Amino acid sequence: MSTLTIKVWDPLVRIFHWSLVAGFFVAYLTEDDFMTLHVWAGYLVGGLVAFRIVWGFIGSKHARFSDFVRPPGEVIAYLKAELAGRARRYLGHNPAGGAMVVALLLSLVLTVVTGLIIYGGDECAGPLASYLCGTGEAFDELGEEVHEFFANLTLLLVVLHVVGVVLSSRLHGENLVHAMLTGRKPANTGETKGDDV
Numbered sequence: 001m002s003t004l005t006i007k008v009w010d011p012l013v014r015i016f017h018w019s020l021v022a023g024f025f026v027a028y029l030t031e032d033d034f035m036t037l038h039v040w041a042g043y044l045v046g047g048l049v050a051f052r053i054v055w056g057f058i059g060s061k062h063a064r065f066s067d068f069v070r071p072p073g074e075v076i077a078y079l080k081a082e083l084a085g086r087a088r089r090y091l092g093h094n095p096a097g098g099a100m101v102v103a104l105l106l107s108l109v110l111t112v113v114t115g116l117i118i119y120g121g122d123e124c125a126g127p128l129a130s131y132l133c134g135t136g137e138a139f140d141e142l143g144e145e146v147h148e149f150f151a152n153l154t155l156l157l158v159v160l161h162v163v164g165v166v167l168s169s170r171l172h173g174e175n176l177v178h179a180m181l182t183g184r185k186p187a188n189t190g191e192t193k194g195d196d197v
Helices: 011-029 035-058 072-083 095-122 137-172 176-182
Strands: 005-007 184-186
Touching: 011 035, 011 137, 011 176, 035 095, 072 095, 072 137, 095 137, 137 176, 176 184
Parallel strands: none
Antiparallel strands: 005 184
8 A cells, every 4th residue: 555645855955955964974074184175065065055045935835944944932842742742743844843954054054154264264265264364373273162163063953853853753653864865755644735846
């Protein structure tokens, strides 16, 4: 017996998601030893994040921020219901998933920006080099600490995101990783009417 599925994640969202995973981990794992690779992975992450922010306003229905960004009270209520095993299923991002998308994007923006700052100041390279080259060792060290903080915060958010995906997948009996690969989710609730994008 086949399960009816519905298209949720457009190809650009899926390509963005998996490219971001690869770019972030390449950048994270090459921080000191392979600077050229680290920098190019950082540029990739920055470009992907810029794309996702734009796509959050003009993209397909479930890619838009208006579809999944919810007030903090709604996010907290959803998390409580999730922990109690009573959370409502959402076709797109649930309120907690939407909050995680925003948190990850903000953390990645700050990681990329601080990376550009230390690259310009310490290495005298990149788009900020003409402004920051020769700013001094203290500035460079502070910038590096802030950059590493946001990179580690992003990694923590990724871990929490994966935990949330596993919990939500189990609660609703669907494979969210598979959905992010295929773009399709089971159409087993009344919420799917008119959502086949």
